[in-house]
Amino acid sequence: MGNKLTACTSILIGKDASIDGTIMIGRNEDAKAAWPKHMVVHQRGEMPNHFISKDTRLEIDLPEESARYTATPEWTDKDGLFEEDGINEYDVAMSATESAYSNPLVLGYDPLVENGLNEEAMITVVLPYVKTAREGVQRLGNLIAKYGTGETNGVLFADNDEAWYFETGAGHYWVAQRIPDDSYAVVANQLAIQEIDFNDTNNFMFHPEIQEFVEKHDLNPDPATFNFRKIFGTADRSDAIYSEPRVWVGHQMFSPRQAMEETPESTELPFIMKPDHKLSIFDAQNYLSNHYEGTEFDPLGHGEHAHKYRPISLAKTQESHILQMNRPGANIHWLAMGVAAESTYVPFFNGITDTPAPYKRGKLPAQLNSAYWIFKHASVLVDSHLHDFLPLLRDVQKERNAAAIKMIAETDRRLPSLKGEARATFLTRQSDDYATDTLNAYKKLSLELITKMTDYCELNFNTDENL
Numbered sequence: 001m002g003n004k005l006t007a008c009t010s011i012l013i014g015k016d017a018s019i020d021g022t023i024m025i026g027r028n029e030d031a032k033a034a035w036p037k038h039m040v041v042h043q044r045g046e047m048p049n050h051f052i053s054k055d056t057r058l059e060i061d062l063p064e065e066s067a068r069y070t071a072t073p074e075w076t077d078k079d080g081l082f083e084e085d086g087i088n089e090y091d092v093a094m095s096a097t098e099s100a101y102s103n104p105l106v107l108g109y110d111p112l113v114e115n116g117l118n119e120e121a122m123i124t125v126v127l128p129y130v131k132t133a134r135e136g137v138q139r140l141g142n143l144i145a146k147y148g149t150g151e152t153n154g155v156l157f158a159d160n161d162e163a164w165y166f167e168t169g170a171g172h173y174w175v176a177q178r179i180p181d182d183s184y185a186v187v188a189n190q191l192a193i194q195e196i197d198f199n200d201t202n203n204f205m206f207h208p209e210i211q212e213f214v215e216k217h218d219l220n221p222d223p224a225t226f227n228f229r230k231i232f233g234t235a236d237r238s239d240a241i242y243s244e245p246r247v248w249v250g251h252q253m254f255s256p257r258q259a260m261e262e263t264p265e266s267t268e269l270p271f272i273m274k275p276d277h278k279l280s281i282f283d284a285q286n287y288l289s290n291h292y293e294g295t296e297f298d299p300l301g302h303g304e305h306a307h308k309y310r311p312i313s314l315a316k317t318q319e320s321h322i323l324q325m326n327r328p329g330a331n332i333h334w335l336a337m338g339v340a341a342e343s344t345y346v347p348f349f350n351g352i353t354d355t356p357a358p359y360k361r362g363k364l365p366a367q368l369n370s371a372y373w374i375f376k377h378a379s380v381l382v383d384s385h386l387h388d389f390l391p392l393l394r395d396v397q398k399e400r401n402a403a404a405i406k407m408i409a410e411t412d413r414r415l416p417s418l419k420g421e422a423r424a425t426f427l428t429r430q431s432d433d434y435a436t437d438t439l440n441a442y443k444k445l446s447l448e449l450i451t452k453m454t455d456y457c458e459l460n461f462n463t464d465e466n467l
Helices: 104-109 119-129 133-147 210-216 228-232 237-242 244-254 281-288 371-384 386-417 420-453
Strands: 009-013 023-030 040-042 050-052 059-061 069-071 085-087 093-100 152-158 163-168 174-179 184-187 204-206 317-325 332-337 346-349
Touching: 009 093, 009 152, 009 163, 009 281, 023 093, 023 152, 023 163, 023 281, 050 119, 069 119, 085 119, 085 317, 085 332, 093 119, 093 317, 119 133, 119 152, 133 152, 133 163, 133 174, 133 204, 152 317, 184 244, 237 244, 244 281, 281 317, 281 332, 332 371, 346 386, 346 420, 371 386, 371 420, 386 420
Parallel strands: none
Antiparallel strands: 009 023, 009 184, 023 317, 040 069, 050 059, 069 085, 085 093, 093 152, 152 163, 163 174, 174 204, 317 332, 332 346
């Protein structure tokens, strides 16, 4: 589906780089400004044994047993499912995909495959069938080696032990790198993985014939090394405007002492970074909500460089998610519908049996019984008078964020005493109550904004009190 290309921004955080020992992978799904998403739970055994993609017509036989998993599919499957992100019952998290580009030289020898495995189907044919992040990497790699892909993509995996970043470089060739526990990575529409150590199978996975392919066709500009980004990727002016600034701002947020010499258009930005301080769930959310605030590049500003670079959070974000693993209680699928900077991340615990009805509704045209459209409604109202209304939105966001942390702490305290169905029921109720309260807070905000807007009409006149 062409509108998915050139989109998305991703973050991966190792457990020793986080403030609470959790592993986080997150991404903005950017495609269209008005294109609803749903949040669903697929039950164990729900998936068919044979998959046919509505996007590419690819057919794949699937294992007989499928695990329960969360997902955020499109409102219509006319062009495919695009389930995008989720956590399965074995506590494996997956987010697909971060769109990228391969250079013409490698594509000349291994062209993209028109009816291959693309973003649209990746979650659906991988996540229900794996029990570790490493298994997820291997399954996806095997499928792409067999069926090929029609896109260049990055895919995020995590479990309770580690996080991995997977990249395709051509029609069939791929690599993956484990994120070191004490590090993080931010990615923005470029191939990101750099040096591959083929002897370090603990931290690297790859297509078994990728070295032979590169050597056979003389693709490596520096044969003394194997830099995946330089062999398979691009480095042109569009990268400098579109992609590199989003990586730069992440480094400025989390590693300012190390990144002092970096500029928004630096072409050699490292993939793996160590943070200057431990990162929290709100650090991850703030990155995915970033629009260069505090800099001359903020599109909400008025300087000459306000629209120079593509921001991380923008109007065409359909949803933003962070999958938080290795938690002391249940792992969490955080989901912000619409523009992350003008929405709230709602925590859905892994182990829930269902999601609230508004999260499963939403189509075109807009309907205000849909979670996606409730958040978008408040967002567009705030946009109409940003200077006056943004503080009101920020107040709601702060209150909801504090309420989320309080609710999660209360849930963690109760969980050890609950097992089986009682645990699932409790997690579902806790998630539903917070999600519903947040929708109500945004409905209330929208009504407040509409009330305030009634006096902004151009058909207004100040009457002399003496008349």
